[in-house]
Amino acid sequence: MEDEIKIIELKQNVFKENEVNADIIRKECKDAKQLMINVMSSPGSGKTTTLVRTIKDLEGFASVGVMECDIDADVDAYTIREAGARSIQLHTGGMCHMDAGMTKQGMLEMGTDGLDLIFIENVGNLVCPAEFDTGASVNLTILSVPEGDDKPAKYPLVYEVSDIVLVNKIDAMSVFDFDKDLCVSRIKELNPNAKIFFVSSKTGEGFEEWISYLKSILEDYKTQD
Amino acid sequence: MEDEIKIIELKQNVFKENEVNADIIRKECKDAKQLMINVMSSPGSGKTTTLVRTIKDLEGFASVGVMECDIDADVDAYTIREAGARSIQLHTGGMCHMDAGMTKQGMLEMGTDGLDLIFIENVGNLVCPAEFDTGASVNLTILSVPEGDDKPAKYPLVYEVSDIVLVNKIDAMSVFDFDKDLCVSRIKELNPNAKIFFVSSKTGEGFEEWISYLKSILEDYKTQD
16 A cells, blocks of 8 residues: 655744734724725725725724734825824734734724724735735625726635725726626625625715724624623 | 834744754754655646656666645545555644745655655645745645646745746646747746756656756765765
């Protein structure tokens, strides 16, 4: 009988430790009644523009903080602050995702006192951020129309772990061959419970429904035991 | 004057520590006269098939070991062993790249005694593996014709850090709109010193040149001080 190939499981401890740290963050956020939402997408899908409009639409309803995570840029953090949110820029230094330890460091450095809602704008990448639990209570993925309706089929994990999907840039729908129904069925196949909203962060189309839903989960989160 | 946004540099220590560990591995390999080549590519570009043909073509010239790195599969390690190389399967457990610590663990578990050449078949991903120094002395990227001649423009870093690029599946050139010259100029723009070979791991076309070059760098490596 042929010998079996030796299989070595690397880094299992890294993932286990990350899960423990993520659970601690979720517990702390729950106690402080601060909802944390982890925003994932490809580069260029409109994460920052979507957050800017969301922050403005929540004015007077919720105090928002944003941790902008990027390999090395810092323009987005200024844009976010101009929209009225507290913000901090986290440089991952080449790391392709946020983990729970990085989230905790960002929360401590930004300061979370008085915030109702904290967004993590994760590194622009559909693979690695989906693998690592950040400690956020809600995962949100933005898919933009020009990327194509087949993205859920190509990057299943990020859709499997996402509670909310915003399909952005619907104002460009007419110039792209984007099948809304097919996109929805592909997402629902991976994750039947995903809430899907079609929006344009540029024109504001679809934001009423998205903001209304966001307000409802914020209120539910605040009043839960 | 508006306050500056706070910028936090995360994980700098992780990258610094990795570089130190990578340098130690390179020194150890040099002392042992064992050349280590880190093989990167997208999934499906033909890493394993290319390694199988390369191992067979080196029979009698060099003793080869391969560390197969994958999220959770183990089929490739058996294929590699059948081709005549020592092999081990490393499961990264969701980690999207190999780092120097993982390489070292793999080397210890596989055993490197008597080997002349060690390949790391890195995780199939063009982004993250390029960010982390594995400790290999040579980086090699495989680009397959069906992926398109624009990959170097889309994933510049992996080409910047690669000493060798194998353009694979050239037997399929006639059915794809792949511009060889454009591809070469895109790679050379990012990395003027990259050695580029056009091969087909299926038919063996172009392997004579690639294997001859590989033998020459193996001999140079063995005879260097």
